[in-house]
Every structure is written in C-alpha cells, then in structure tokens.
Amino acid sequence: MFIEASQSLVGGTTLTVFVAACGGETELGSSNRGSGSHTESTTVENAVIVPAYLPGSCAIQLEAGALMRFTVTNNRPTAAERLLEVSSDAARKARIITNVDIPPQSTVGFGEPSAEAVDPGGRAAAVRLNELDPGLRPGMPTPVTFHFQHADDTTMPVPVEACPTQAQ
Template sequence: MRSSRSSRVLVCVSAAASAAALSACGHDAATASSNRGSGSQTEGTTVENAFIVPTFVPGHCALQAGSAASVRFTVTNGRPAGVERLEGISTDAAAMRDLAVTADIPAKSTVGFGQPSAAAVDAGGSRPAVHVDALDPQLQPGMSAMMTFHFSDQGDITMPVPVEACPTQASTP
C-alpha cells in the first residue's frame, strides 16, 4: 500500500515539475533590441535610440509646463549604396507639428542626433539634437508620443518615441 501511495506522490511531483518547466516554453522571446526607440522595423533605414528629452523642474520629476525639449535618436542607412536623406519629423506632441531637420546619411553609416557621449563610429558622424517647442502638457516621463520620420528613399517611419525618465528623483525631507 505504501508503494502505491509513494508512486502517486512521485507522479504528482513529477507532473508539477514538468508543468512548471514547460510553462515558459510557449512564449516567444522578443527578438527586437529594447533600445531601438520603440522598435522601428525597416528594410534599409532604421531609427533607433529615440527619446524625447524634456526640460524638468529642477529637483522634481515634473516637466516644465510649455517648455522646449530635444529629440535624440540615431538613423542607420543599411543599404550597400546610395545616400538616404532625412527630410523632416512630424508629431502631434508639440506646438510646432513639423520639425525642421534635414540630413544625409551615407550608405552603411549611422548618424547620431543629440547623442552627447557617442563618438562617431563611421562616416555618418553626429548632429545636434532636434529642437521641439512647447511639448503637449499631457506628456509625462515614461509616456510616448507618436513621431513620423520622413525619408527620401525609405518613406515615412512612424513610431512611438518615449519621454525620457526623470534625471533625478525628488528628495524627501
């Protein structure tokens, strides 16, 4: 009698262990990099590491109402030949809907816009961040705004661009 009870316990423990081990097998892992500025997926041109960098109230995790911001991002032209041209950016998250920015991205190169610590790694180089006037007052750190990047060859790439998190947390007395 003891052996049949032991067998049932062993079967139950084995089944529970198998269920726990197999429960993670049905979920496909995200294959996209988490730092792609919200995951633009394109053939030849990509926009990555895109962030809206607002002006914060000093010492607080709050945006200054009506303040300007910067948009930092990188553009990669993965084509083997031919220059890609960034012709502009548009968004509904700012008073000025169309942001004036143009740049040529050489073939097999990356151009960083407002990437403060990034050294040029190829012929693309770097450019200043794109200036945005008067952000939507509804935007908060951690939220995203839809932005459309307009390119000469690729066409439009529309993607959510996150608002950068607070640089410092407010201290409590």
C-alpha cells in the same frame, strides 16, 4: 575520473543547446528598434524625448520645449538618405536643427555621440521640439513619425525621459 569527464561532457552539450536556442532569438531583431520593423534601407533607434524639468520638481517645463535624441542608420549600399521632417502630437513644432545626408551603410546620431570608426556619418544636433503637449508625462511614450527622403515614413513610440533624480 571517468564519471567527472562524462558529467562535463553532458554539461557542455546542455550549454551548447542553450546557447544555440538563445542565438536563434537574436535573429528576430533588436528590441530597441522602436519601429518594431525589419526595414532593410533605413532604421531609427534609441529615440528619447528629453524635456526640461522645473527645478526641484518632476513637472515638465512645457514652454522650454524638449530635445529629441536618436540614431538613424542608412543600410543602403550606395545611396545617401536624408531625414526631412519629424512630427508628433507631443509637440506643435519639431525642428531639425542640422540637415545632414546620412551616407550609405552608416549611422548618424542626432544629439547622440557617435564613434567615428563605426560611424562615418558623424553627429548632428538633436531635433528641437517646441510647444509641448500638456499631456506629455515623464517615462511615458508618445508616437513620433520620421519622414525620410527615400525610405517610407517610420512611426514609433518614443519615451519621454524619466524625471532626473535629485540629490538630497
């Protein structure tokens, strides 16, 4: 019985060391922050371009444009933030459908649902991309720049949603 207790103690110590080592890595930042930065004032996350596909094919309907979905978090304690413009070589025009102030210490989902308890800012319409670049490909990222009222511009690779699977 003493041997079993010792083995449990050693196993628990090993587990504690392993958990502590993993915890240290999470302090470096989330891997889904496309900007790869540790911006303290404003962050953009979970960005994706969602194009229309030709029925029965994985070809993007360039003339149909696309929607870009993402979240913006304003970490400032008192000042609101505003997304002024989005630009990318992937589209000739990017239109912010809803101009919205992002309240202090809140997150707004552009084209994404938001939980009110976590997100007093709410939800805004997705950004509309028109006149898509013919080189745009499903599953591949393209650089997008987000221009803000207060924060510096943030440029990050934004993936194009992969071709939807089709039931046969």
